[in-house]
Amino acid sequence: MRAMWRAAALGLGLVLAAGAAQADALPGAGCHVDDVVLGCPRAGPCPKPQTETEAVPVVVGPAGKSVCLTPEVLKDLDRAEAVMISHGASHTYEGVRLTEILRLVGAPTGARLHADADRDYLVVTGKDGFRAVYSLAETDGSVQRRPVILADHMDGAPLLPHDAPFRLVVDGDQKPARSVFGVTRIEVKVLP
Numbered sequence: 446m447r448a449m450w451r452a453a454a455l456g457l458g459l460v461l462a463a464g465a466a467q468a469d470a471l472p473g474a475g476c477h478v479d480d481v482v483l484g485c486p487r488a489g490p491c492p493k494p495q496t497e498t499e500a501v502p503v504v505v506g507p508a509g510k511s512v513c514l515t516p517e518v519l520k521d522l523d524r525a526e527a528v529m530i531s532h533g534a535s536h537t538y539e540g541v542r543l544t545e546i547l548r549l550v551g552a553p554t555g556a557r558l559h560a561d562a563d564r565d566y567l568v569v570t571g572k573d574g575f576r577a578v579y580s581l582a583e584t585d586g587s588v589q590r591r592p593v594i595l596a597d598h599m600d601g602a603p604l605l606p607h608d609a610p611f612r613l614v615v616d617g618d619q620k621p622a623r624s625v626f627g628v629t630r631i632e633v634k635v636l637p
Contacts (some may be wrong), residue, residue, distance in 0.1 A: 506550025
């Protein structure tokens with residue numbers, strides 16, 4: 446049984462590494478590997494950041510559709526609060542529900558999240574290069590009661606520069622081990 450789990454973990458690691466290598470080799474943040482030949486028509490480049498250290502996050506869907514997370518894109522999306530324990534203290538984060546963002550790039554959500562889509566997963570990357578993996582089902586409000594949000598506020602104030610522009614927060618997590626801060630990329634992957 447352990448050998449089977451090890452093989453599955455190794456396979457997932459290889460899939461993640463291959464996907465990351467493809468994403469890193471692409472000419473534009475909003476481009477998907479299938480778009481390179483077509484000049485990335487599905488999404489133009491994300492707007493230039495206001496500072497050199499700031500990056501506009503991009504979300505890439507399972508078929509390559511992408512969206513840059515600008516204030517205009519997020520302003521009308523459903524928001525929620527999520528509580529997470531960090532360094533022994535409870536903090537309330539506020540932001541857009543991840544499900545709402547994933548709908549924009551054609552990811553299966555709600556009633557469409559069944560059968561093969563249950564194998565889909567997300568790779569979330571932060572500005573420090575840290576990556577975390579989430580199953581698509583665990584981030585969807587139709588499957589989980591607790592919200593998963595892309596937070597832009599903590600305890601009623603904008604995120605600290607270290608965590609900005611967004612931090613992925615899973616409501617109820619007892620430590621921030623997989624809470625990616627400074628999110629730069631969210632990519633939906635389909636497990637073969």
